[in-house]
Amino acid sequence: MTIPFSFRLEAPDFIPSYYDTHIKRTLSAMQGQFLDQNAYDRMRAEDDTLLYEVYEIHRPEVPGELSHGISIVHPGRVGAEYAMTKGHFHRVLDTSEIYHCLKGHGFMVMESPEGEWAVEELSPGTVLYVLPCWAHRSVNVGAGEDLVTFFAYPGHAGHDYGTIEARGFRKLVLDRNGAPAIVDNPRWVKAASS
Amino acid sequence: MTIPFSFRLEAPDFIPSYYDTHIKRTLSAMQGQFLDQNAYDRMRAEDDTLLYEVYEIHRPEVPGELSHGISIVHPGRVGAEYAMTKGHFHRVLDTSEIYHCLKGHGFMVMESPEGEWAVEELSPGTVLYVLPCWAHRSVNVGAGEDLVTFFAYPGHAGHDYGTIEARGFRKLVLDRNGAPAIVDNPRWVKAASS
Numbered sequence: 001m002t003i004p005f006s007f008r009l010e011a012p013d014f015i016p017s018y019y020d021t022h023i024k025r026t027l028s029a030m031q032g033q034f035l036d037q038n039a040y041d042r043m044r045a046e047d048d049t050l051l052y053e054v055y056e057i058h059r060p061e062v063p064g065e066l067s068h069g070i071s072i073v074h075p076g077r078v079g080a081e082y083a084m085t086k087g088h089f090h091r092v093l094d095t096s097e098i099y100h101c102l103k104g105h106g107f108m109v110m111e112s113p114e115g116e117w118a119v120e121e122l123s124p125g126t127v128l129y130v131l132p133c134w135a136h137r138s139v140n141v142g143a144g145e146d147l148v149t150f151f152a153y154p155g156h157a158g159h160d161y162g163t164i165e166a167r168g169f170r171k172l173v174l175d176r177n178g179a180p181a182i183v184d185n186p187r188w189v190k191a192a193s194s
Numbered sequence: 195m196t197i198p199f200s201f202r203l204e205a206p207d208f209i210p211s212y213y214d215t216h217i218k219r220t221l222s223a224m225q226g227q228f229l230d231q232n233a234y235d236r237m238r239a240e241d242d243t244l245l246y247e248v249y250e251i252h253r254p255e256v257p258g259e260l261s262h263g264i265s266i267v268h269p270g271r272v273g274a275e276y277a278m279t280k281g282h283f284h285r286v287l288d289t290s291e292i293y294h295c296l297k298g299h300g301f302m303v304m305e306s307p308e309g310e311w312a313v314e315e316l317s318p319g320t321v322l323y324v325l326p327c328w329a330h331r332s333v334n335v336g337a338g339e340d341l342v343t344f345f346a347y348p349g350h351a352g353h354d355y356g357t358i359e360a361r362g363f364r365k366l367v368l369d370r371n372g373a374p375a376i377v378d379n380p381r382w383v384k385a386a387s388s
Contacts, residue, residue, distance in 0.1 A: 004304050004330075006314045006322040009294075016321070057323070063257035064289040064326045064348055095258040098346050100203075100294065110198050120200045127210070127344070128200040129251070132258045136198075150321070152292050152346055154258060 007057075009070065014102050014148045016070055019055040026050050027078075030086060033165065035172055035185070036079025043078060050074060051083050052138075065155030073106065073140040073147040080174040082106075087137025087169060089113075091158030094132040097151060101126040104147035107180065109137045109169050115190055117170045119182050122147065135164055139173045141180040167191065201251075203264065208296050208342045210264055213249040220244050221272075224280060227359065229366055229379070230273025237272060244268060245277050246332075259349030267300065267334040267341040274368040276300075281331025281363060283307075285352030288326040291345060295320040298341035301374065303331045303363050309384055311364045313376050316341065329358055333367040335374040361385065 007018035026048040027040065034040045043049060056069035076083040087109070090097070099108065101122040111117040112134050120128050122138070130136045140147035167189040173180050201212035220242040221234065228234045237243060250263035270277040281303070284291070293302065295316040305311040306328050314322050316332070324330045334341035361383040367374050 002325070003310065004302070004312045004314060004323060004325050004328055006302075006316075006320050009319045009321060011319075059290070059323075062288075063350070064286070066260075066290050066292050066323070066346065066348070068292055068321070068323070092258070094256075096253070096260050098260050098262055100344060108198070108200075116197065118198045120198060122200075125203045125205075126200050127203055127262070128198065129253075129260070129262070130198050131196070134198055150294060152260065154260070154348060156257070 009102065009150065011103070014070055016055050016057070018057070019069060020058045021056045023054040023056070024050055025052050025086065033086065034078040034081050035187070036081060039079030049076065051076070052085050059155045061155050061158065063154055063156045066152045067155055068150070068152035071138060071149045071151055073138050075140050075142055075144050075146065077175060082139050082141050082173050082175065082180065084139040084173070085137050086161055087135055087164045089135045089160040089163050090153070091160045092156055095154045095157035096132045097130040097136065097153040097157070099128040099130070100150045101128070102148045102150060104140060104145045105142035106147040107139045107141060107173050109139055109171055109173060110134045111170050113191055115170060119171055122149065135169070137169060141173060203296065203344065208264055210249050210251070212251070213263060214252045215250050217248040217250070218244055219246050219280065227280065228272040228275050229381070230275060233273030243270065245270070246279050253349045255349050255352065257348055257350045260346045261349055262344070262346040265332060265343045265345055267332050269334050269336055269338050269340065271369060276333050276335050276367050276369065276374065278333040278367070279331050280355055281329055281358045283329045283354040283357050284347070285354045286350055289348045289351035290326045291324040291330065291347040291351070293322040293324070294344045295322070296342045296344055298334060298339045299336035300341040301333045301335060301367050303333055303365055303367060304328045305364050307385055309364060313365060316343065329363070331363060335367060
């Protein structure tokens, strides 16, 4: 694109009318990321369930651009843990990301490299600003409904999935008697430098 | 803010539940920007009409941050010309801006320093990407309804209003028998370098 462009986000599904890539993440892409490994293994043996999808408009990877798109986390649980995204830091750590929730009910689980954490609730109309340096993961706690967010981040940010894959997030969102609870992750590994 | 934060955008007015600044632009801030100076003078003699408002969440002016907020252009005309924002380039020219229209009906009028132009229509659900280097102005063509957009841009972008104040946009949006028409601006001054 060498001229400004626009596209549409329409209810009920909010799939962009234009995008460059469509990523689908299934259970097999999340090996080792859910707390209840037995529940994960049982589900995985039955089906490689689709957990979330990302439609992205890619822009050049420079600071003046904004990459953007739509994230759709489908409803579900693995054991007591709600469906969620892998979560990531940005490769260029001191870059932010902004989210606008369009549909559903969820939480953004975040943490800084120093081990600070924050969890913000998402419902239609919520704008969430993930500060530079904070890792972030979307969690869908809605009953039977997709969690849909529009996102934008600086073009040069990049993604670091490996740190979270290795250490996990400090906080998990689990079902407790039918309601979401934010609990400590017993397997969380604090960064050596923090 | 040293931790991630969220705020709400609620219908019908979409005023953010949290913001840092609230700018109000009235007719007097737009002296010389409308085509019909006589119509402007007549309106100005009666009242300094409120044309548009911007609620902004300011972030540090560095490339990893995203400043963001809500723009509300009220309905109206000055002569045949629809209510609009001043329009601007970014001070750091090669920075983009993203808009998500939440309410109303309008156009984004854009142009590059080389004199290329583009006009994109805005209605609820439209996402518009203003390429780096392109000036942009929101125009409300809706009958009696605000044009509301959510916007985000790189923290280091800054604003250059002076270039547009001096040269104008190449294209104007005028009412022609009750419908918007995109027409050449007879007073447009092409940049010397282009």
